[in-house]
Amino acid sequence: MGRPTIADIARRAGVSKGAVSFALNGRPGVSEATRARILRVADEMNWRPHSAARALGGARADAVGLVIARPARTIGVEPFFSQLLSGLQAVLSAHSVALHLMVVEDTTAEIEVYRNWASEHRVDGFIVVDLQVRDPRLEVLEELALPAVVLGGPGRGGGGPLRIWADDREAMLSIVDYLAAIGHRRIAHLAGLPHFQHTQRRIRALRDASRRLGLEEAVSVPTDFSDAEGAAATRTLLSRPRRPTAIVYDSDVMAVAGLGVAGEMGVAVPGELSIVSFDDSVLARIVHPPLTALSRDTFALGEQVARSLLAVVDETGPGRDLQMPTPRLTVRESTSPPAAGSPVRAGVAPTVDSGSEPV
Amino acid sequence: MGRPTIADIARRAGVSKGAVSFALNGRPGVSEATRARILRVADEMNWRPHSAARALGGARADAVGLVIARPARTIGVEPFFSQLLSGLQAVLSAHSVALHLMVVEDTTAEIEVYRNWASEHRVDGFIVVDLQVRDPRLEVLEELALPAVVLGGPGRGGGGPLRIWADDREAMLSIVDYLAAIGHRRIAHLAGLPHFQHTQRRIRALRDASRRLGLEEAVSVPTDFSDAEGAAATRTLLSRPRRPTAIVYDSDVMAVAGLGVAGEMGVAVPGELSIVSFDDSVLARIVHPPLTALSRDTFALGEQVARSLLAVVDETGPGRDLQMPTPRLTVRESTSPPAAGSPVRAGVAPTVDSGSEPV
DNA sequence: CTGCTGTACTAAACCGGTCTAGCTATGGCA
């Protein structure tokens, strides 16, 4: 005989299937004595529930879904993802909920996976990352009516999935304020993929701050988050006759790549170039010099996302959007006031530049 | 009405449930005309299979399981895991197979999860990592009789799950040979957790190589793979009066941490200390100086593991163990011959030391 | 015309649970 079923237990205990089901699920309908007997028999026979059978009846899948529409390599390279995964797992595993993970080509495929998993009762809810400017996934999720947590920007107040986000705008402002305070007037920003909402927010914040502070230059360069583009863009920026005195990188992978390029080109960090990473991970701490970075606690973010999603699934939770604490800038050794003899002094008098319009 | 079922399709198409099932699964039993009609109706109604219902009948789950018994933080910190995950996903997603992921406390919990997922038909197979010296998981997997791929050491030839491994011994030998060839006589090894098989293999290989080459010293220090212990152990080693001229790190996280410590302590790399990492990732390439590292293609390993597992699941595959290409040493700038004036010359004449017995 | 084969299809069992309707025995109460 294969795995025991509740029918087997019922036979052995001399009761009906229904009684066994009641007993095993701790619901009324059987006496305590019978319940104890049934539990003992179930234990003896080493019974385990068959999730598929339960799911047929519409029960929990005890799993949540995460679909990522980026190249598979990304997970390995981007600390943000692995940290997020870590945080998610920390909470999920405590609740014995598994993570159903899949990497797909593009948003279209991602939506297809949502539909499949939803209709197959594979998961109890979804975690959505990389919120886009006009995101086609949101309406699909609403249509599917499954619990979901979206990582990103405040929603329009109305319905739709729960949102969790950090204030990217404030964060960028704090970086620019800091750099301006120590004397920087030409700041570059290596941004991420332009159709992501958080990229847009950061670009806009930099532009606004630049206007407000009257910076000479503040330019955002979109990239694909890869170390390759980060390095290439850095090289281009540093080759310009009047190069920026500070560069803000949207990911630590790019920041570290940028640091490497500066080293190769003989540009001293922080003497001739200050570097700030928008993301803090081991990476930022262990390079030399250690990078000034925005300490977003991505692990904690993952934990919070998992907690919120489980709360929605259980219908116990505060079904409302949540803003994470604004990340704080951790100043390390990759930033300093620009050198007195730096190219900033050369040539014409500084003029107020409203920032080249990106994207 | 909720999601359409095959009963709905049957009603609309004017056939029986059975006919619909035959048509949708491409099996004989219906005429081509009827099949086309049924498929059209199914498409119109936007039908999708309900995996739970299929699983009840014993069909595929279209998911494979990976359970990791390490602190959740590990996934975020250790590039090995995220790279492995990437590789797995690359192949799995191409086959529309999801990854069922869970992080647990210890091996006991891990085994419990295996039993649960197996009996619940949640997954079609397992991926097992961190093979231990006497691994209790192996017999459980055999008992469960589900396809599995174990990442590590060659098996005993007999039954048991499929094995995939790289030759850790050869790899370590190549590192030691290289270091000895450029003149190093005192080598330290920051090893991983001692109950892992690969840790044992590397320790033994170092000891054997040391004897063969007649090195002055070759010591393995077990750690927990964390950057903290990597840094601490490095500090201890470098504080000794006769410090090693080269350190081999079992993970790149530790290697980078060690590099940081050397910097703090004013020990020049590679001038006074050569550093080799047993693991090559972005990390090793982007620090300064870039680390000489063993180029294990972990992404490719993940791909191969996924391919093999799917092959076993489909019963199409070469059900045999597989050895990955032995990783090659990539020499970068963190290694050089030991300085002429290094402490190696001081004091007594070099003696042959068989290596302090570790573990 | 009978018997045989093969094709196209239907009806119903089945997978392993959950859940509802209903049955029985018992006790409380007027």
Next chain:
DNA sequence: TGCCATAGCTAGACCGGTTTAGTACAGCAG
């Protein structure tokens, strides 16, 4: 004594598929 409420339990429908046994009919040989 009669009536009702309730605890404790059973039988069986149900979830959405797959699969098997069986039926109806056509074609063909003898």
